[in-house]
Amino acid sequence: MTPVRRRYDTDLREAEWVLLAPLLPPEKAGGRHRENDLREVINGIRYVLRTSAAWRHIPHDLPHWNLCYHWFRGWREDGSWQRWHDLLRERVRQQLGRHRQPSAAILDSQSVKTTEKGGPPAAMTGRRKSADASATSWSTRRALY
Secondary structure (H helix, E strand, O other): OOOOOOOOOOOOOHHHHHHHHHHOOOOOOOOOOOOOOHHHHHHHHHHHHHHOOOHHHOOOOOOOHHHHHHHHHHHHHOOHHHHHHHHHHHHHHHHOOOOOOOOOOOOOOOOOOOOOOOOOOOOOOOOOOOHHHOHHHHHHHHHHO
16 A cells, blocks of 8 residues: 655645646657656646755655656756646636737836946946056056155
């Protein structure tokens, strides 16, 4: 009998899993059988993202941190996360009776960071002259000795 693992607040609920499961990649034809439960892998990923924990701090009753990170990184690089996000956003908008794609975006002045002055940064000054090339430096050095 397999022990039941502790449930975390970050775990996928059944309704979330029903929506997400069909979007996940199928096993490769002719390849090895997938040994890991992708629902548990996603639970591990969600644990890290929600708690801001380091990957190596995933609890031991979730899949190994390296496995979770492997799937997270692969899905990030192939664009899966963005596709899933877009698809689920469209479904939510349709359920609310809205158009699938938003028609406008709002940027709040609190969320847009700007610089106080334009132009190149003040630190971008020209190269300094050497002390030997400056008459003022020479007279100052001569006076000190």
